[in-house]
Amino acid sequence: MKERVIHLLMHPTKARPRLWLRMLQWAYMKRGRHTVIYRSVRKDIAPFNHFSLGDHSVVEDFSCINNAVGDLLIGHHTRIGLHNTIIGPVSIGNHVNLAQGVVVSGLNHNFQDITRCIDEQGVSTSPITIHDDVWIGANSVVTAGVTIGRHSVIAAGSVVTKDVPEYTVVAGSPARVIKRMKE
Numbered sequence: 001m002k003e004r005v006i007h008l009l010m011h012p013t014k015a016r017p018r019l020w021l022r023m024l025q026w027a028y029m030k031r032g033r034h035t036v037i038y039r040s041v042r043k044d045i046a047p048f049n050h051f052s053l054g055d056h057s058v059v060e061d062f063s064c065i066n067n068a069v070g071d072l073l074i075g076h077h078t079r080i081g082l083h084n085t086i087i088g089p090v091s092i093g094n095h096v097n098l099a100q101g102v103v104v105s106g107l108n109h110n111f112q113d114i115t116r117c118i119d120e121q122g123v124s125t126s127p128i129t130i131h132d133d134v135w136i137g138a139n140s141v142v143t144a145g146v147t148i149g150r151h152s153v154i155a156a157g158s159v160v161t162k163d164v165p166e167y168t169v170v171a172g173s174p175a176r177v178i179k180r181m182k183e
Contacts, residue, residue, distance in 0.1 A: 009046060010068065016044045017068075032057065032076065037065075044068055049088060054078060060100075069107050070125050075132070089125055093132035099156065101139040104128055108144050131166065151181065 011018050017025075028047040032055035037043065041059050044066040045051045051067045054076035059065060063084040065072060070089025074080070078092055082100040086092075089106045098104070106128045110121040126145035130136075134148050137156030148154070149166030159173040169179040 009048070015068070016042075016066075017046050021046070029053075038063075041065065045072075054094065060084070069123060070127065081138075089127040090130070091127065092130045093134065093150075095132055096130055096134045096136075098136045099138040099140075102136050102142070103140075104130070104136075104142040106144045 009017060009021055022043070025043060025045055029045055030052040032053060034056045035053050035058070037053070037059045038061045040061045042064040044064065046068050049067040050071040050073065053059070053074045056076060057074055057078040059080040060082045062082060063080055064086070066087045069087065072086060072088040073091045075092055075094035075096065077094055078096045079098065080086060081098050081102065084098050084100070084102045085105065087105040087107045090104055106125050108124050109118055110124055111118045113121055128142055128144065129147040131148060131150040133151045136142070136154040137158065139156060140154050140158045140160065142148070142160045146160050146163055148160065148164040149168065151167050152164050153169040154160060154164070154175065155169065155171030158171050158175040160170065161174045164170050164175070167181040168177050170176060171178050
């Protein structure tokens with residue numbers, strides 16, 4: 001029964017909500033005051049997981065926001081830059097800036113069974129938490145299960161595979177702490 005309902009809501013090949021459901025997004029998307037989601041943003045927002053965008057927050061052009069596999073919560077005064085991909089489960093705090101080309105994905109494809117094709121093995125999720133006052137540089141990747149502490153900076157082009165302590169600057173692939181800031 002659950003599979004039939006999901007099939008009615010989500011297109012199996014396109015992996016996005018069906019057109020009729022996208023036309024009703026205004027009814028189930030929670031958006032704060034003075035928010036902006038530009039027209040060219042791909043909004044793969046389904047009603048069976050939470051989506052919220054805080055007051056004075058912006059999702060810029062050519063980005064993709066997706067809550068099909070987990071909640072997507074974006075705080076106040078947060079900017080999702082040009083051409084970003086945000087796939088839940090993700091929680092982004094207040095006053096967070098994501099530069100252009102950033103990927104934040106709590107989704108991984110399963111691949112352990114070598115007798116089956118990877119696309120037939122399903123997916124697993126692990127929540128990502130980005131605390132308040134974080135800056136993530138251009139073309140960075142934040143992988144599933146990572147927590148980024150308050151007032152941290154992720155340098156451009158970094159691949160974040162482990163938790164980032166608060167008040168630190170990380171860089172590289174994989175990202176390593178290069179500076180600790182004092183409060």
